Every structure is written in C-alpha cells, then in structure tokens.
Amino acid sequence: MDDINTYIRTAAQNAKAAYFALAAASSAAKNQALLYMADGLLQNQAALLAANAEDMAAARSKGLDSALLDRLQITEKTIAAMAEGLRQIVALPDPVGEMDEFRTQPSGIQVGKMRVPLGVVGIIYESRPNVTIDAAALCLKSGNACLLRGGSEAIRSNRAIASVIDAALRTAGLPEHAVHLIEHTDRAGVGAMLQLPEYIDVIIPRGGKSLVARISAEARVPVIKHLDGICHVYLDQDADAQMALAIALNAKTSRYGTCNTMETLLVHADRAAELLPRLQAAYAEKGVELRGCGQVQAILGDTVLPASAEDWDTEYLAPILAIKIVADINEAIAHINRHGSHHTDSIVTQNYARTQQFLRQVDSASVMVNASTRFADGFEYGLGAEIGISTDKIHVRGPVGLHGLTSQKWVVLGQGEIRG
Amino acid sequence: MDDINTYIRTAAQNAKAAYFALAAASSAAKNQALLYMADGLLQNQAALLAANAEDMAAARSKGLDSALLDRLQITEKTIAAMAEGLRQIVALPDPVGEMDEFRTQPSGIQVGKMRVPLGVVGIIYESRPNVTIDAAALCLKSGNACLLRGGSEAIRSNRAIASVIDAALRTAGLPEHAVHLIEHTDRAGVGAMLQLPEYIDVIIPRGGKSLVARISAEARVPVIKHLDGICHVYLDQDADAQMALAIALNAKTSRYGTCNTMETLLVHADRAAELLPRLQAAYAEKGVELRGCGQVQAILGDTVLPASAEDWDTEYLAPILAIKIVADINEAIAHINRHGSHHTDSIVTQNYARTQQFLRQVDSASVMVNASTRFADGFEYGLGAEIGISTDKIHVRGPVGLHGLTSQKWVVLGQGEIRG
Incomplete structure (x- = not known):
C-alpha cells in the first residue's frame, strides 16, 4: 500500500x-x-x-x-x-x-x-x-x-x-x-x-x-x-411524420451500446395513433423490444410489454426501447429532466416556439432539434477528437x-x- | 442532527x-x-x-x-x-x-x-x-x-x-x-x-x-x-523605474487586508541596488515592515529583517512585505509558481519577450503586465459585480x-x- x-x-x-x-x-x-x-x-x-x-x-x-x-x-x-x-x-x-x-x-x-x-x-x-x-x-x-x-x-x-x-x-x-x-x-x-x-x-x-x-x-x-446516457427523443404534435420516424429509428438502432443512443421515446398524445404503429413495424424489423406505458399498450396491443417505473430510469444499451405518451411538451420536458441523465435529448417538431422552449428548459449537455441523438460526439460536433463526455455542469x-x-x-x- | x-x-x-x-x-x-x-x-x-x-x-x-x-x-x-x-x-x-x-x-x-x-x-x-x-x-x-x-x-x-x-x-x-x-x-x-x-x-x-x-x-x-492570495510583483531588469516604484507601492499599501494585495516583491539582481533604497524609503513612510533575503539585507542593511523560508509562503494581510532578489525571469517565475497561491501576479518590464513569457508561464488566475495586482477584482475587470474569486482551474x-x-x-x- x-x-x-x-x-x-x-x-x-x-x-x-x-x-x-x-x-x-x-x-x-x-x-x-x-x-x-x-x-x-x-x-x-x-x-x-x-x-x-x-x-x-x-x-x-x-x-x-x-x-x-x-x-x-x-x-x-x-x-x-x-x-x-x-x-x-x-x-x-x-x-x-x-x-x-x-x-x-x-x-x-x-x-x-x-x-x-x-x-x-x-x-x-x-x-x-x-x-x-x-x-x-x-x-x-x-x-x-x-x-x-x-x-x-x-x-x-x-x-x-x-x-x-x-x-x-x-x-x-x-x-x-x-x-x-x-x-x-x-x-x-x-x-x-x-x-x-x-x-x-x-x-x-x-x-x-x-x-x-x-x-x-x-x-x-x-x-x-458521465455516468450514463438515458437519451430521449420527443415527437411533438407538430413533428413532420417522415422525419419523426427516421430520427426515432436512427436514434435507437444505429448502435445499441453507445451512450448517445435513445433509451426512451416520448410521443405527443395527438400523434400516437398515427405514428406508433409505423414505428412498431420499423422497430420489429430491427428486433427491438418495446416497453410502453398504458396508453401505448392501448394503441399497440399486448405485443408491447408494460413499462415499469424502473424502465424510465434505465440505460438499456441493448435493443430495448421504452415508449411513453405525453399530453404536451411540458410533460415531456418534466419527464426528461426527472428521468434523463442530462446527456442528450432531441425534439422533433416544426413549431418554432416549442423548439425554443425545449432548448432552454431541457437541462442536458446536448439539446437538439430535428436531429438524431446519435450525433452527440466530438467528431460530429467538429472537435476533431474527444477524450470523453461530461454530463456535469461544472x-x-x-x-x-x-x-x-x-x-x-x-x-x-x-x-x-x-x-x- | x-x-x-x-x-x-x-x-x-x-x-x-x-x-x-x-x-x-x-x-x-x-x-x-x-x-x-x-x-x-x-x-x-x-x-x-x-x-x-x-x-x-x-x-x-x-x-x-x-x-x-x-x-x-x-x-x-x-x-x-x-x-x-x-x-x-x-x-x-x-x-x-x-x-x-x-x-x-x-x-x-x-x-x-x-x-x-x-x-x-x-x-x-x-x-x-x-x-x-x-x-x-x-x-x-x-x-x-x-x-x-x-x-x-x-x-x-x-x-x-x-x-x-x-x-x-x-x-x-x-x-x-x-x-x-x-x-x-x-x-x-x-x-x-x-x-x-x-x-x-x-x-x-x-x-x-x-x-x-x-x-x-x-x-x-x-x-x-480561493484559499489565499499570495500575490507577487516582479521588477524585471527592463522595468521603468518610476512605474516599478509606483506599482510596488500601490500593490502593497493601497489596502493590506485584501486577497489581491502583493505579499512578496521580486527584484532582478541588476536593478536591486538602484530600486531597493528608494522602495525602502517609500515603504517606511507607510509603516511597512520589510523582510528580505540575504542579498536584500546586503543592500539595505539590518534594518530589514531576514526572511525565513516560511515568509515566501505567507499571506500577511498586514503591513509586512517579503522581498527577494532573483537572478532572472526564470527564477522569478519558478518562485511564483512554487510559493504563490495562483491568484494574481504582475511583471513590470518594457521587454516584449519577457511579458509574453511571464503571461504564458505564470500559472495564476490573473497575470498582469505593468499594472498593480490590486486590479484583480470583478468591478475593475468589467464584470459589474463578483460573487467570489477562484484560484482553481476548473x-x-x-x-x-x-x-x-x-x-x-x-x-x-x-x-x-x-x-x-
């Protein structure tokens, strides 16, 4: 010693x-x-x-x-x-x-x-x-x-x-x-x-x-x-449908083991019935297991496992995705600030005011509009190289x-x- | 509890x-x-x-x-x-x-x-x-x-x-x-x-x-x-004499209890015989006690107390000043980085290359050329107000x-x- x-x-x-x-x-x-x-x-x-x-x-x-x-x-x-x-x-x-x-x-x-x-x-x-x-x-x-x-x-x-x-x-x-x-x-x-x-x-x-x-x-x-990366994508009521599907799929499936991979998808209630079945099909093709809140199960049926309280706080680093339906952007932001790891979170929307609200109020190291969380990386940000990722604020x-x-x-x- | x-x-x-x-x-x-x-x-x-x-x-x-x-x-x-x-x-x-x-x-x-x-x-x-x-x-x-x-x-x-x-x-x-x-x-x-x-x-x-x-x-x-402020002024061989005297006096005597007050004065050997007697007179007028290295005593006599090893590491917050004669800027910088508190240090010189060396190599929160250490302050730096001073690097x-x-x-x- x-x-x-x-x-x-x-x-x-x-x-x-x-x-x-x-x-x-x-x-x-x-x-x-x-x-x-x-x-x-x-x-x-x-x-x-x-x-x-x-x-x-x-x-x-x-x-x-x-x-x-x-x-x-x-x-x-x-x-x-x-x-x-x-x-x-x-x-x-x-x-x-x-x-x-x-x-x-x-x-x-x-x-x-x-x-x-x-x-x-x-x-x-x-x-x-x-x-x-x-x-x-x-x-x-x-x-x-x-x-x-x-x-x-x-x-x-x-x-x-x-x-x-x-x-x-x-x-x-x-x-x-x-x-x-x-x-x-x-x-x-x-x-x-x-x-x-x-x-x-x-x-x-x-x-x-x-x-x-x-x-x-x-x-x-x-x-x-950084301890972990519980990253979110929030599909807003004014999301472009094609963009929403592409980003939600890429953020989860381009790699499973990285800290900037999406672990929880939040979907505005008004768009859930339209978007979730298409997402379910796309995730199924990639072999991603879905775990949803009660409202998600009501739409997708019991092929989707129920999400437990613990799921919202879990970094799977695996082909598993938690999905929650939210009433509005306020609920989405509150969920992210409470359950996220302050790493990287993205909103998909065409509404200007809500992009500004999301950027200011989500308390994470990287906040994104209409882009995959997978971009949170020193090379993609133009740093040339990175020695690590910080979720601290200091x-x-x-x-x-x-x-x-x-x-x-x-x-x-x-x-x-x-x-x- | x-x-x-x-x-x-x-x-x-x-x-x-x-x-x-x-x-x-x-x-x-x-x-x-x-x-x-x-x-x-x-x-x-x-x-x-x-x-x-x-x-x-x-x-x-x-x-x-x-x-x-x-x-x-x-x-x-x-x-x-x-x-x-x-x-x-x-x-x-x-x-x-x-x-x-x-x-x-x-x-x-x-x-x-x-x-x-x-x-x-x-x-x-x-x-x-x-x-x-x-x-x-x-x-x-x-x-x-x-x-x-x-x-x-x-x-x-x-x-x-x-x-x-x-x-x-x-x-x-x-x-x-x-x-x-x-x-x-x-x-x-x-x-x-x-x-x-x-x-x-x-x-x-x-x-x-x-x-x-x-x-x-x-x-x-x-x-x-910050823990303390052991600030230095270094009078280089190419210092303007009037400026050297004004800054050395102001940095020590404008206030004794502040963390940006000079506690140790470093003087290039080539200028000591010229500058120290004038400084001694000015400090005496303000009632500042001087403690010097052996070379300082050789010039100023035994009215100057001997500086002990401890003096170089002391924040007096009082009308006391330690003075050391150095052979060159390298010795000055080494002394500051070893004995200082990484708060504020100033060089007085008209030599361009040595200003650059001092600015780069002195490992302190504030490094100054031809200015009193007493300026290290949120208001003087134009911040409007300050909540504190940091000597950390993070x-x-x-x-x-x-x-x-x-x-x-x-x-x-x-x-x-x-x-x-």
Missing part, C-alpha cells in the same frame, strides 16, 4: 514538473512529438502486435467476454487508425495561448483572457489500448501532462505504446514525464490518484457506471465524467475535446496603472 | 424545483424582481436597521473583534449601496440563453452553444449582510436558485433582508424558493450542504482560509473557491461574475439529419 502510494505520488509530482516545462513548449514541438508518435506506432507495429497478442492470450485464458476482448485487440488496421488519429490532432489548432475578449476598462488597463492547460490530467480507463494513444495525444496537444491508468488486461500493449510515446517525446525535446503510464495496475493506485489535488488537476474516468460512480464519490480531485458539458482540457486565465495589460 | 439534515435536504430539493421554474423566466421578470428588491430595501430600512442593531448588540456582548463588527454593521449608507448594486446588476446583460459558435458540420447539423445557469448554488459566508443581497441578486440574474448560509451573528439582519427578497420574488411572479436563506446556523448544516450533489450544483465558500479548506476537503459538491478562474455562475450546453439544430 505504501509502495503504491509513493509510486503514484512520485509520478504525479513528476507530471506536475513536466507540465510547467510543457507550458513553455511551442506548438511546433508538440506537433512534432505527435508526428513522431504516429511514425513510431507504424515502425513498431510488430512489437505492438506481439505485446497485444500476449494480453489477448492472457485475457482469453481468464475467460474474459468477447466485448472486452474486442476492445482489447489491436490489429494492423487499428494501429493505422491510431496513427491517422494522431495526424488529425496535429492538424487541429493549438488552443493554448488563444487570447480574446480584451476590453479597455475605465482605469486604463486592458483586460482579457488567455486559454491555458489545466495542468496534470489523470485518465482512468478500461483495457482499450487505443485510449492510451488518444488520451496522450489530446493532453499533449493541449499542454497538459497526463497520468494514464489503463485496465490491467492491456498492460503489455500499453507498455509497448508508452515506449513509442516516450521515444517521441525525447526526440522532440519535450519532458519525458509529460505522459506517464501507471504501470502498477493494483486497484489501490486508482484510490491514490484521487487523493492528490495538489498535483493532479482533474481526473477523467472512462468505463462502467459503477467504476465512474465510485471514483467520483471518492475523489478529492475534480472529476469530468467546467465542461457534453463531448470534451481540446478546449475542455484547458482553462482561461485573466490577462491584464497595463501602462503603469495603479489603483486609486 | 437528523432534523438539520432533513431541513437542508428539503431546502435543496425546493431550490432545485425553483431552478427549473426559473429556467423558464424572462429577463424582464428577473430584472423586475431585482428592482423590487432595491425598492424593498429602501422601504424597509427601519426594520433592517433594527434587526441589524440586535445582531450588533449580541455580537458586542459576545466580545467579537472590531473587524467583524465592521463587516456585520449595516447603515443607511450601506443599504443605499445595496440598492444601487442591485440596479447595477439589472443593467448587466442577461447571460442566460446567449448562443454562439454555431458552425455547420459535414452531416448538415448546425452545432453551437447556449449559456445556461448552473442550477442550485450554495453560498457559505461570514456575518456580512451585504453578501446576502449581492449573492441572491447575482444568482437570480444568472438563472440560478441559491441557498444562502450566512454567519450566525448576522441571522437577524439576514432574515430581514430575506423577507425583502421573498416579497420581491412573489411580486415578480418568480418561484419563492429561488432564494432560500438557511435559518439554521448550526454548523452541521454546512456539512449537510456539502453532501448533496444531486440537488446542489456548486458551493461557493467565502471566508477564512481554514473554513474554505475544510469545506473543500469535505465537499462532494463541486466547490469554487470551470472558472479569478473574479467570478455572472458568466462564472453559468455553464454552456451544446445546441444542435437539424433538418431531420440521421447518423450514417
């Missing part, structure tokens, strides 16, 4: 020192390091695949499930994708040093803001080696040092990737502790990271809900997170890209002003 | 419900409520002064010190200032609903951001009745419900102010629980507020360092805070005004787009 605490504390202290050095690094040096990483991944492909094969063999012998094995595996194709992802991050503008909002105040001073890194970012994630390279790249580009604590099943793959990162940092003349892979995968190490607010500026946990909940309950370091909401990894400090430019 | 927990939980639940109602309120209604508050303070002046007189009498009989009595007291003049402050907040633009950064993405969706309230803000502060009205006004204007937990010595004054606020909310048709004064001043109530992240979105503690440190150590709710840094009490959510405007 003492050993792991000392190891984590030393790693965090080194990362903080590296962050100060990184704050002085040029965009060119950071981009050069990212390009060296891309080259390094391709040049060391054989070593990466060999390390990953060992991880895969160990995971298989432990009987891990196929979804986990799928995320753990790296192939020539995923290595090429990692390298391409790095080149895309190189192409993004460097957010560090952006200055704006300068205004001259009555005293004569000019006051504005400069965008700056957060400092040291701790990322706690599952056994997904691609996250190691993505997180390192986003943190480096945004001037943050990072501590990467990946799942134990991926340790050999992560070590191989980390050695590519280390070499790239060294060649680019950047501090070697700017990216630190936590090699102790003992669970106590996670606990130690959460207790170091003097060295770690923010923790980003990625993974199952119980892990994220535990981390945010215990952490003394600020946490950027600091950053929704997809977190380079800007979410930065803060703004105040800059005052004077000519000798003193305060009266 | 159970009683107070239940009381706080109920208050927080009511505040959350009020926040949802407030999210639908117009700017006009919020401004009207603020104007009713201003009128109400003036109309109820006699009652406010009477309640405050009781608080003052009780505080005097408990033997509280004069600084505390000074902050507790309200007069006709302070009531007029509170009313004027409310009118100034009315005049500020409403941040809620501001939309910007809309860009059309390749999929066709338009993605931008809308500024929205945080939700429920808990403010924990000392016995300063003016904070009750300021905090209520800033939260209301920014669409947040608030829980106000003021010091116990001010409870009668706060109750009188709260009844003015309640009447104003009622008359304006806004939810009565939008502003809730916590009337139980039992300390356990503070503890209870810290444990309710499901209802309280952020806590802003204002007060002594030990209170703020305890709150941020215990809180499961995000906290916006969410908001430096003076916190209306924008600091808001977040941004993503808005997606589509025409039926679905994800491929």
